Amino acid sequence: MYNLNGRTAFLTGGSSGITLGIAEKYAKEGMNIVLLARNEDKLAAAKTIIEGHGAKCVAIPADVRDAEAMEGAFQIAASHFGEINVIVAGAAGNFLAMAKDLKPKGFKTVMDIDAGGVFNTYHAGFQHLARPGGCLIAISAPQATIPYPAQIHANAAKAAIDQIVRTLAVEWGPLGVRSLGISPGPIADTEGMARLAPTPKALEQAARAPVLKRLGTKDEVADLAAFLASDHASYITGTIIPCDGGLGLVGLAGLGG
Ligand code: COA
Numbered sequence: 001m002y003n004l005n006g007r008t009a010f011l012t013g014g015s016s017g018i019t020l021g022i023a024e025k026y027a028k029e030g031m032n033i034v035l036l037a038r039n040e041d042k043l044a045a046a047k048t049i050i051e052g053h054g055a056k057c058v059a060i061p062a063d064v065r066d067a068e069a070m071e072g073a074f075q076i077a078a079s080h081f082g083e084i085n086v087i088v089a090g091a092a093g094n095f096l097a098m099a100k101d102l103k104p105k106g107f108k109t110v111m112d113i114d115a116g117g118v119f120n121t122y123h124a125g126f127q128h129l130a131r132p133g134g135c136l137i138a139i140s141a142p143q144a145t146i147p148y149p150a151q152i153h154a155n156a157a158k159a160a161i162d163q164i165v166r167t168l169a170v171e172w173g174p175l176g177v178r179s180l181g182i183s184p185g186p187i188a189d190t191e192g193m194a195r196l197a198p199t200p201k202a203l204e205q206a207a208r209a210p211v212l213k214r215l216g217t218k219d220e221v222a223d224l225a226a227f228l229a230s231d232h233a234s235y236i237t238g239t240i241i242p243c244d245g246g247l248g249l250v251g252l253a254g255l256g257g
Pocket residue numbers: 092093094095096097102103105106107109110113191192193195
């Protein structure tokens with residue numbers, strides 16, 4: 001449907017959640033898949049899922065905070081599949097902590113994983129990226145524009161990611177590379193929701209926040225990621241597209257609804 005057959009995608013944070021959902025969609029579309037994540041057990045399980053869809057898959061254990069490891073990871077990916085067509089920067093970390101209680105180390109940790117990780121991924125991936133034709137997709141979040149309490153670290157990091165998306169659209173657009181973001185709202189069955197809405201009451205409140213009054217699904221985000229990676233989106237760059245049930249329209253007010 002999206003004509004992605006035979007292309008290669010490199011996904012960070014690809015062993016679980018939204019980004020694994022995207023990897024599965026890409027695998028079903030016939031893409032070669034490179035998964036990078038920290039936890040080797042989760043990575044091995046994810047590789048099995050991807051191969052179950054009939055795709056070739058290389059799984060690389062690494063931390064996106066380690067710039068040198070990211071260089072090595074792209075070399076491994078390129079040795080298997082040649083040039084990379086799509087990079088999905090999905091690795092992220094988050095937890096709830098009010099600003100006055102958050103240690104500077106906690107703030108730095110999330111900035112380093114989220115914003116620093118996206119930079120390290122794209123910086124290392126650049127020389128292996130198809131030019132022209134390459135596509136970058138960063139997983140942002142409503143936190144980039146909505147100042148959620150107890151998430152000063154993620155709010156700041158996701159805002160930084162949005163500017164990375166726009167800056168690379170400007171710098172690499174002339175080379176034929178598109179740079180995009182996806183901002184998923186509350187998505188069911190993800191580690192993010194488990195961390196941010198850990199009780200049934202909190203989950204119900206999260207589901208009521210978007211104007212569509214429900215949680216999204218990983219498939220809904222994956223469909224958007226497939227469209228953005230495809231030639232159907234060939235004139236779209238430098239923008240962060242919400243897949244949030246309209247959460248961004250109501251922001252913090254949605255939490256009261
Ligand atoms: N509340 C407050 N501060 C916290 C915290 C919490 N629940 N968890 C971590 N921190 C702070 C602490 O300051 C901690 O250092 P300290 O314990 O020495 O004070 C610092 O963050 C680093 O935490 P650590 O667990 O050592 O880092 P890590 O690199 O192993 O893990 C996290 C990174 C903290 C982001 C972890 O939650 C993680 O790995 N998350 C990935 C998965 C995820 O969050 N997915 C959802 C994305 S939306």
